Amino acid sequence: MEEIRHLILEGGLSPGDRLLSERELSTELKVSRTVIREALKSLEMLGMVEVKAGGTFIKEPELKGIYHTLSYTMALDSVTIFDLLETRKIIEVQAIKLASIRRTSNDLAIISVILEEMKQAFIENDFQKSVAADHKFHSYIVKSSQNKVLSIMMEAASDLFIEVLSITREKLGQYSGMDKAIYAQHFSIFKAIKDQDVEYAEKIMTEHLDSLESELKMIFQGIEPELPRIDEDDLDDL
Numbered sequence: 001m002e003e004i005r006h007l008i009l010e011g012g013l014s015p016g017d018r019l020l021s022e023r024e025l026s027t028e029l030k031v032s033r034t035v036i037r038e039a040l041k042s043l044e045m046l047g048m049v050e051v052k053a054g055g056t057f058i059k060e061p062e063l064k065g066i067y068h069t070l071s072y073t074m075a076l077d078s079v080t081i082f083d084l085l086e087t088r089k090i091i092e093v094q095a096i097k098l099a100s101i102r103r104t105s106n107d108l109a110i111i112s113v114i115l116e117e118m119k120q121a122f123i124e125n126d127f128q129k130s131v132a133a134d135h136k137f138h139s140y141i142v143k144s145s146q147n148k149v150l151s152i153m154m155e156a157a158s159d160l161f162i163e164v165l166s167i168t169r170e171k172l173g174q175y176s177g178m179d180k181a182i183y184a185q186h187f188s189i190f191k192a193i194k195d196q197d198v199e200y201a202e203k204i205m206t207e208h209l210d211s212l213e214s215e216l217k218m219i220f221q222g223i224e225p226e227l228p229r230i231d232e233d234d235l236d237d238l
Contacts, residue, residue, distance in 0.1 A: 015060040019049060084157065084164050085213050091153055092138060093205050098145035100193050100201040107144040108194055114140060115190055122183050127173070131166050137186055141193065168212060171219050178215075181227045185211075 013019070022040070026033045040056055043049045050059045099107070114137045121129035135158075142154040154161075172178045185208045192201035207228070215225035 013058045015058050017058045018054070019056040019058065021055060081164050081167065081216065082213065084160055085209060085216075087157065088138075088161065089206070089209050091150055092142060092209065093202060095142040095145040095147065095150050095154075096189070096193065096201045096205045097198050098147055098150075099141050100196050100198045102146045103144045103193055103196075107140070111137065111140055111144070111190055111193070115186060118183060118186060122179055127169070130179070131162065131169055134169065134182075134186070135162050135165055141189070144193070168216060172212075172215060172225070175225060175227075177227050178225070185228060 019025070020028060022033050022036045025036045029036070040049060040051065044051055047059055050057050114133055118130065118133035118137060120126075121133055138161075139154055139158070143151050145151070169179075169182075172182065185204070188204050189201070189208065192204050211228040215228070218225040
């Protein structure tokens, strides 16, 4: 089975591509067709291939269940809010540097729409919509990096990221001006990506995630957090 997996990976096959026939695999790997048949059954059970009329085909990965399992495992392993914030820094600070270089006009259009959703949620004081838009914003920036591994890492912890985001926004939302400042930070992040300013994009994302961490630590210590530093021009349309 491992040999067939190596063939799939080394051959650069994509979902929907047809795998070699049992006879061809038997010749290529120098094993009997019975061994090949059993290996293909195992790969089919793992969701890697699909056997149907016309041959054996590479299957689109079904990652959602894996993501939920991973999030559940991390939750049971007592992963803290600060562990997750640290992980977000590792993923998102690198992702935004790539996104600033690689983003497309379509990426900018989608991020702009998400930012508008965030703005409307703020105006309407809709907590659930605000959290959803916040998560979409960060997830799409990672997607705009055009790095599939970073996107998979972000998605793998998505359930926990959303849960932590809800807790974070709920606690920070208790303080006057905080929601407005958080929106301004996101707007600055968008502008940096739009302007393809890699250095500033890295700086503003780092500051955004660092400020979330420090604000939460202050709240847990019973200290009122300071508003993050923002560009007042980014609040003109609110």
